[in-house]
Amino acid sequence: EADIYQTPRYLVIGTGKKITLECSQTMGHDKMYWYQQDPGMELHLIHYSYGVNSTEKGDLSSESTVSRIRTEHFPLTLESARPSHTSQYLCASSALEGSVMNTEAFFGQGTRLTVV
Amino acid sequence: AQSVAQPEDQVNVAEGNPLTVKCTYSVSGNPYLFWYVQYPNRGLQFLLKYITGDNLVKGSYGFEAEFNKSQTSFHLKKPSALVSDSALYFCAVRAAMDSSYKLIFGSGTRLLVRP
Numbered sequence: 495e496a497d498i499y500q501t502p503r504y505l506v507i508g509t510g511k512k513i514t515l516e517c518s519q520t521m522g523h524d525k526m527y528w529y530q531q532d533p534g535m536e537l538h539l540i541h542y543s544y545g546v547n548s549t550e551k552g553d554l555s556s557e558s559t560v561s562r563i564r565t566e567h568f569p570l571t572l573e574s575a576r577p578s579h580t581s582q583y584l585c586a587s588s589a590l591e592g593s594v595m596n597t598e599a600f601f602g603q604g605t606r607l608t609v610v
Numbered sequence: 611a612q613s614v615a616q617p618e619d620q621v622n623v624a625e626g627n628p629l630t631v632k633c634t635y636s637v638s639g640n641p642y643l644f645w646y647v648q649y650p651n652r653g654l655q656f657l658l659k660y661i662t663g664d665n666l667v668k669g670s671y672g673f674e675a676e677f678n679k680s681q682t683s684f685h686l687k688k689p690s691a692l693v694s695d696s697a698l699y700f701c702a703v704r705a706a707m708d709s710s711y712k713l714i715f716g717s718g719t720r721l722l723v724r725p
Contacts, residue, residue: 500653527712536717536718537718542711544711552712553712553714586654586713588711597642597661598644599713601653603653604651604652604653606651
């Protein structure tokens with residue numbers, strides 16, 4: 495079944511550790527996104543990609559980095575985690591628009607990160 | 611610049627009553643509009659979208675939304691609310707001509723349906 499997967503679902507980690515949040519999709523989508531969601535609900539785009547070897551910064555500045563070596567995989571890395579990075583991280587994907595009717599984004603379940 | 615406003619942080623409604631969750635947008639050119647729902651500790655689930663055509667669009671779980679170009683609104687509606695509809699609802703917009711394909715989300719509205 496075509497889907498988008500995020501691991502881990504929950505992560506508690508100490509300050510200064512390096513972490514990678516995984517995101518994979520089996521829908522063959524070219525576009526992928528990372529959103530950061532505040533405790534107060536609001537979603538902020540932090541990274542996006544049009545396809546392999548394409549990565550762009552989003553609207554909210556983030557100390558994280560991303561890579562897109564394979565179409566289906568869009569991991570997010572924090573080199574040195576800090577308490578201010580505590581948040582929920584949502585990965586999403588959408589199709590390139592051969593047809594504009596396929597323009598909605600599909601989201602993973604999210605990773606809730608807590609840095610202590 | 612694109613933006614989305616959801617003026618209500620929370621909407622309370624009794625089960626069986628109609629519900630409306632409001633959304634207004636600002637975008638250059640034609641908009642693509644979306645509604646998503648989020649249950650606790652979950653990702654966002656797509657509900658419905660307006661791309662073109664009929665202003666009234668129907669989506670999952672009995673929800674519908676009406677695109678109003680003159681009022682730049684895309685309010686989410688349901689004729690009869692269920693307790694299980696209680697969740698966070700997000701409106702999102704993208705400009706049809708935006709080559710970045712980025713979705714801009716509203717701040718979210720918490721819907722609480724009481725029995």
